[in-house]
Amino acid sequence: MEPLDRIFRARSIAIIGASNDEKKRGYQAINTLLEDRYEGRIYPVNPNEERILGIPCYKDIGDIGEPVDIVLIATPSRTVPPIIKACGRARVGGVVIIAGGFGEVGEEGRKAEAEIVNLAKQGGLRIVGPNTSGIISLHNKMNLVGIRDVPKGNIAMLTQSGNIALHLITEARLRSQEGFSFYVGVGNEADLRFHEYLEYFKNDPQTRAIVLYVEGLREGRKFLQEAYKTSPEKPIICLKSGRSKTGKRSAGSHTGALAGISEVARTAFERAGIVTIENLDELFPAAESLAILPPLRNNRVAILADGGGHATIAADLLSDLGVEIPELNNSTLANLKRVLPPNASIGNPIDLAGSTDANPGLFADCAEILLHDKNIGGLLIVGLFGGYGIRFSEKLKFIEEDTSHRMGKILKKAQKPIIVHSLYSLAASHSLELLRYYRIPVYESTDIACKCIGVLAQYGNYLRMYKQKTNFVFHWENHAKPEGRAILEKAKHEKRRSLLEHEAGELLRLHGAPVLEGELATTEDEAVAAAKKFGQAVALKVVSPDILHKSDVGGVKLNLRTKKEITDAFKAIITSAKKKKRDATILGCLVSPMVKKGLEVIIGTKIDDQFGPVIMFGLGGILVEIVKDVSFRVLPIRRAAARKMIMEIKAAPLLDGVRGEPPVDKEAIVSLLMTISGLIESYPEIHELDLNPVMVRESGITIVDARIILHENHRHFKTEG
Numbered sequence: 001m002e003p004l005d006r007i008f009r010a011r012s013i014a015i016i017g018a019s020n021d022e023k024k025r026g027y028q029a030i031n032t033l034l035e036d037r038y039e040g041r042i043y044p045v046n047p048n049e050e051r052i053l054g055i056p057c058y059k060d061i062g063d064i065g066e067p068v069d070i071v072l073i074a075t076p077s078r079t080v081p082p083i084i085k086a087c088g089r090a091r092v093g094g095v096v097i098i099a100g101g102f103g104e105v106g107e108e109g110r111k112a113e114a115e116i117v118n119l120a121k122q123g124g125l126r127i128v129g130p131n132t133s134g135i136i137s138l139h140n141k142m143n144l145v146g147i148r149d150v151p152k153g154n155i156a157m158l159t160q161s162g163n164i165a166l167h168l169i170t171e172a173r174l175r176s177q178e179g180f181s182f183y184v185g186v187g188n189e190a191d192l193r194f195h196e197y198l199e200y201f202k203n204d205p206q207t208r209a210i211v212l213y214v215e216g217l218r219e220g221r222k223f224l225q226e227a228y229k230t231s232p233e234k235p236i237i238c239l240k241s242g243r244s245k246t247g248k249r250s251a252g253s254h255t256g257a258l259a260g261i262s263e264v265a266r267t268a269f270e271r272a273g274i275v276t277i278e279n280l281d282e283l284f285p286a287a288e289s290l291a292i293l294p295p296l297r298n299n300r301v302a303i304l305a306d307g308g309g310h311a312t313i314a315a316d317l318l319s320d321l322g323v324e325i326p327e328l329n330n331s332t333l334a335n336l337k338r339v340l341p342p343n344a345s346i347g348n349p350i351d352l353a354g355s356t357d358a359n360p361g362l363f364a365d366c367a368e369i370l371l372h373d374k375n376i377g378g379l380l381i382v383g384l385f386g387g388y389g390i391r392f393s394e395k396l397k398f399i400e401e402d403t404s405h406r407m408g409k410i411l412k413k414a415q416k417p418i419i420v421h422s423l424y425s426l427a428a429s430h431s432l433e434l435l436r437y438y439r440i441p442v443y444e445s446t447d448i449a450c451k452c453i454g455v456l457a458q459y460g461n462y463l464r465m466y467k468q469k470t471n472f473v474f475h476w477e478n479h480a481k482p483e484g485r486a487i488l489e490k491a492k493h494e495k496r497r498s499l500l501e502h503e504a505g506e507l508l509r510l511h512g513a514p515v516l517e518g519e520l521a522t523t524e525d526e527a528v529a530a531a532k533k534f535g536q537a538v539a540l541k542v543v544s545p546d547i548l549h550k551s552d553v554g555g556v557k558l559n560l561r562t563k564k565e566i567t568d569a570f571k572a573i574i575t576s577a578k579k580k581k582r583d584a585t586i587l588g589c590l591v592s593p594m595v596k597k598g599l600e601v602i603i604g605t606k607i608d609d610q611f612g613p614v615i616m617f618g619l620g621g622i623l624v625e626i627v628k629d630v631s632f633r634v635l636p637i638r639r640a641a642a643r644k645m646i647m648e649i650k651a652a653p654l655l656d657g658v659r660g661e662p663p664v665d666k667e668a669i670v671s672l673l674m675t676i677s678g679l680i681e682s683y684p685e686i687h688e689l690d691l692n693p694v695m696v697r698e699s700g701i702t703i704v705d706a707r708i709i710l711h712e713n714h715r716h717f718k719t720e721g
Helices: 003-008 025-035 077-089 107-123 162-175 194-202 220-230 245-255 263-271 280-292 308-320 330-339 362-372 396-414 430-437 446-468 482-493 501-510 524-534 563-580 639-648 666-682
Strands: 012-016 041-045 070-073 094-097 126-128 135-137 152-159 180-185 209-214 236-240 274-277 301-305 378-382 418-421 519-521 538-543 556-560 588-593 599-608 612-619 630-634 686-696 701-703 706-710
Touching: 003 094, 003 126, 003 135, 003 194, 012 025, 025 041, 025 070, 070 077, 077 094, 077 107, 107 126, 152 162, 152 194, 152 280, 162 180, 162 209, 162 280, 180 194, 194 209, 194 220, 209 280, 220 263, 236 263, 236 280, 263 274, 263 630, 274 280, 274 446, 280 446, 301 308, 301 362, 308 378, 308 446, 330 362, 362 378, 362 396, 378 446, 396 418, 396 430, 418 446, 482 501, 482 706, 501 538, 501 666, 501 706, 519 524, 524 538, 524 563, 524 588, 538 563, 556 563, 563 588, 599 666, 612 639, 612 666, 630 639, 639 666, 666 686, 666 701
Parallel strands: 012 041, 012 070, 070 094, 094 126, 152 180, 152 209, 209 236, 236 274, 301 378, 378 418
Antiparallel strands: 135 180, 519 588, 538 556, 538 588, 599 612, 599 686, 612 630, 686 701, 686 706
C-alpha cells in the first residue's frame, strides 16, 4: 500500500491513550469505530487497562505483534516523541497527533515539532497534524474524530479548524443529499502538507470535489502547482481566511503556520483553478454544486421564475457575478409561447406569472425547452416550487412530484446544471427531496442559489482557459547571461545587498528592458561632460550602496541645462546626501537625459512568504505607497496574465486616454512585465526589484528609475519543482 493509502484506507488502527473514560478521545475514537462497524482490526493501547469496550488492550505499540497501518495518538504532547520512536520500530504507516503544544505555541513548540518530524522520517512514517481534530475516511468506515452521523458522499474536506468541519458536516446532514468521502484536520502541517492531500484526493475515485478551509500554507507554491494539476480533474473550493490584520494574528496563533491568505493568493488561486469563497454560509453549497453538477459550458443561464420579484433579484445577483443572461433564440421563444399562457413573460428571465399556481408541471415543460437551447448553459429556478401543494392545494403535491421526476430526467439528458431556489426549502416537501435525489440542489436563499450558479460558471470558464494558465513552476537561470552574473558577483564580492542604479540598469538592458540611458559621474566635470553627450536637459541622481530612497536625502535634481546648473546640482546632491546619511559611501551621481513625459506606472517584484516570487503592476510615481492601486501575480506569468494585470487596477481607464490624452502603449507594458518575469527566473539572488517610475507613452515605454535588492548573504531563493 502507498503511504497515504495506509492512512486513509487503513486495515488496522491502534489508539494510544485508549480509555474507558467516555469523556476522553481515546474512548470516543474506539466507540465511533465500533458504532460505524469499521471492518479492520482495532488495537487499544494503554498500560493501565485490560480491556476497553470489550477489546483486549495492549501495554505498548510494540506488543501488538501484527502490522498496524495507522495510530491515533491521544496523549499529551510531552509523550509524543517516544511514541513516534516506538511506532517507527513497529513499522507503522502513519500517525494522527491530536495534541497541541507544538509549532503554534512559540519557539519551544517549533523545536518539539521539528523533533517529531525528524523521528517520523527516521521511522519511515507520516504525520497528520499535530494539533489536529483527526481524520475520517467515510468509505472505509474509519472515523478518528468522533463526530457522529457524518453523511457519506463524494466531497473531500481539508480544514485547519475542527469547528469549520463541524459546521459543514452539520449543514450537509440537515440540508443535502451530498456528503463526504474524507475529512482531514491538517493541523500544523508539520509533515503532511495541503498539496500532498490534494494529490491523493485527485486520484481517489470516490472523490468528486475538494473543499478547503485555509488559514495559512507552509508550502504555498507546491500547493499551487498541485492545485493546477488537480483542478481540471476535480473542482477545488476554498474559504480563505486571515484577510484582516486581526484575522492573520488569529490564524497564526491557531496553527503556527504562516498566517493568513494574502491578497496575492486571490489571483494565484484563480489561476490554479481554485474557486474561492468569501462567506462560510456559501462554502458547502458551492462545494455541493460543483461535486454533483456539470460546470456551465458557456457562462450563459436562463432564469425561470413564478414571480417578478425573485426573477429581478436573481438577474441582478448573477450579473454581479459575471454570469450572462442572454436573449433567447426564436425557436426557444416559439416553443415557450406554445406551452405558456399569454400573460407569461417569455424574455430571459422567464416569469410564469402565476400560471404554475394551477399547474407546477410547467416548470418541467419550460426547463426542457430552455436546456435544449444551445445558447443556454444552465438553468436557475426561483420561487415557490416544492410548496404549491402546501400553499394552494394538496392535489398539487402529486404534480410537483411528477415534475421533479421529469426534471431529474432532463438534467441527465441535457448534462447542463439546474439549481433551484425555493421558499419551501426547509419544509417537508417530498418533491424537493426528489430533486435532491436527482442531484439537483435546492436552496432557501436566492443569494446562495445564484452564488452556486456563479461558481459553476467560474469553474467552466477556467476549464475553457486552462491551457493559457501557468503551472507555477520556475525554471531557474533559464536566461541568465554571463555579463549579468558578473554584475551580481561584483555586488557579492563587495558584500552589498543592492545593485547600484547603473548596475541595475545594465542588468535590465542585457535582457532587453527599455532603460533610460545613464552615465556615472564621480566629479562635477564628469557630470558636465556626460550631459554634453546627451545634448539635452539632464537629471542627476545620487549613487550610493547605502541610499535606496534618493529623494529622501535630496539626492535628485531635474531639468538641468547649463554647466552652472549641473555643477551646482552635483555639489548640492553630494552635500545633502552626506549630511542626511553620514555613514553612506557616495560614489557620485548618475547623469541621465530628461525623459519625455508620459503616464507613470510601477513594476516591481518581491518574495511572498507563502508563494515565493510575485510581480506587481500599478500607478507609479511618489504616490504609489499612498494610492496602492496595484495588482499582483505569482511568477512566472504568461502574456494573458500580464494583460489582465494591467486592466485590474482601478486607474485602468487612464491607460486608454482621458480628457484628450492619447491611449498608452499597453502592449509595451505587457512586454516589460514578461521581461521582468524572465529576469527574476534567471537570477535567484534577486530578492526585490522596483521600477518606479516607468514612463509609458502612446508609443513606447522607458524605465526611469530601477532598484534591485539581493537576498541577505546572497543566498538563493529557490522553489523546488
